[in-house]
Amino acid sequence: MKIVVLAGGTSTERDVSLSSGSKIYRALKNRGHQVILLDVYLGYESETPVTEQLFELDVDWAKDIQAVSAEHPDLSHLKDLRRDGGKSMFGPNVLALCNMADIVFLGLHGANGEDGRIQAAFDLMGIPYTGTGYLSSALAMDKHITKQFFRNAGIPTPAGITLKCGEKADPSSVPYPCMVKTACGGSSVGTYRVDDPRDLQKALDDAYTFGDDVIVEQYISGREFSVGVIDGKALPIIEIAPLEGFYDYKNKYQPGSTIETCPADLSPELTAEMQRYAEMAYEALGMRSYARMDFMMDASDHSIYCLEANTLPGMTPTSLLPQEAAVIGMSFEDLCEKLIEVSLK
The missing domain is CATH 3.30.1490.20 (ATP-grasp fold, A domain)
Structure with missing residues (x-):
């Protein structure tokens, strides 16, 4: 297949997205696909018209991607890298190459990528992409709206x-x-x-x-968990235990900062309850393809609270969804193929 992996962008999660995108790109290349990795905002500068021959080039599109730093990126000079002034979210030749692909694998995170805007543009242009649609993306991006949907569906969430x-x-x-x-x-x-x-x-x-x-x-004092959902079915639960503080930006992306246990050490009853809430959240927000739900469990009475939904979960070396998939025998490459399969379906 001809695949464009879109990453980067203009959100505070830019570095995380580039890390996700490079890992997805390499996995799909290893599976024999013709893959191009693009920064959705910076695009691909070319003096000549782009053609499908770009997919056949023997180049490493991810060679300049660095590991995620401990601090979120400084975006103040990003526009300076665009010759056209950067008015459009789509960089040079991004839409042209996406139109040539069989599917676009969205490795984007945060605003202008995970919030439904790009999904809506692709829907209008007839471009297939991985992940859920524009409406559920927009709903899940706003935690206030998400909590309202959770309450209406009977899913417990913090006040x-x-x-x-x-x-x-x-x-x-x-x-x-x-x-x-x-x-x-x-x-x-x-x-x-x-x-x-x-x-x-x-x-x-x-x-x-x-x-x-x-x-x-x-604030819920207790244990923190995450549950991936693929095609409506919950994956094994992963427990997240930062060595210091809470599960913030640094603890999420710096190796060794957090102890992650999958499957989580929970009773069968609590496991089933949390997985059921994850599937309910997926359904309540009208999601398709895949997502990930984050939870807290109160230390005193084991009450479960759903915090939020993530429509394009991270795919970095420290990310949770790949770890959950690995427990059921799904390699990272298998996972990428599966996410394409359920998205095309």
Whole structure:
């Protein structure tokens, strides 16, 4: 197959996306596909018209991709790399090459990639792509909307309030500790634990730098889990235990920062309950193909809370979905092929 792997982009998860994209690219190349890895924003500069012969070139499209750093990337100079000024999300020749492909494998994360905008554009252009559609992508990207859908479907989720466009909160009205997070972020960028009322406004101000809407949410003290869902069926549960702090950007992508156990050490009853909630969340948001749901379990009474849904889960060397798939005998290459299969279906 001719496949374009799209990665990069303009979100705070750019580096994570490039890491996912390079790993997907190499896996599909190893399976004999004709694959091109493109940064959706920077594209492919060419003085001559692009043709399908680009898919046949013996070049390493991922040779310049670096490991994910401990800090989220500085995007301030990204536009300077575009000759055309970078007004369009799609870089030079991206759409032309995607039109030539049998399918586009979306290795994008975060805004302008995981939020349904690119999916909607591809739907209008008739370009097949991996992952769920534009509407479920948009719903899952907004944690405030996601929580409303979870509650309506009977899926437990932490209590919280949403503040808009710089709105302040009365520190005395919030239980502590609490979590402050941007409503439309990912990879725990813009997420803060607040233990003292005096620190609440600082956390809100920092979260507002990543988006207009911010959620102040009940903190669940206990164990953290994630459950992948492929074609409506839950994978084995993985438990996430950071060595320090919570599962933030650094702990997600720096090897050795987190202990991950799959399958998680849970009773059959709790395993079945959490997997059922993951499948319910997938259904409630109208998802297709695949996704990943994140959970907390209260240490005192083992109550389960669904935190959010991820429509394009990470595919980096430390990512969770590939680890879950490996437990059922699915290699990374097998997983990439499976995600193409269910997406084309």
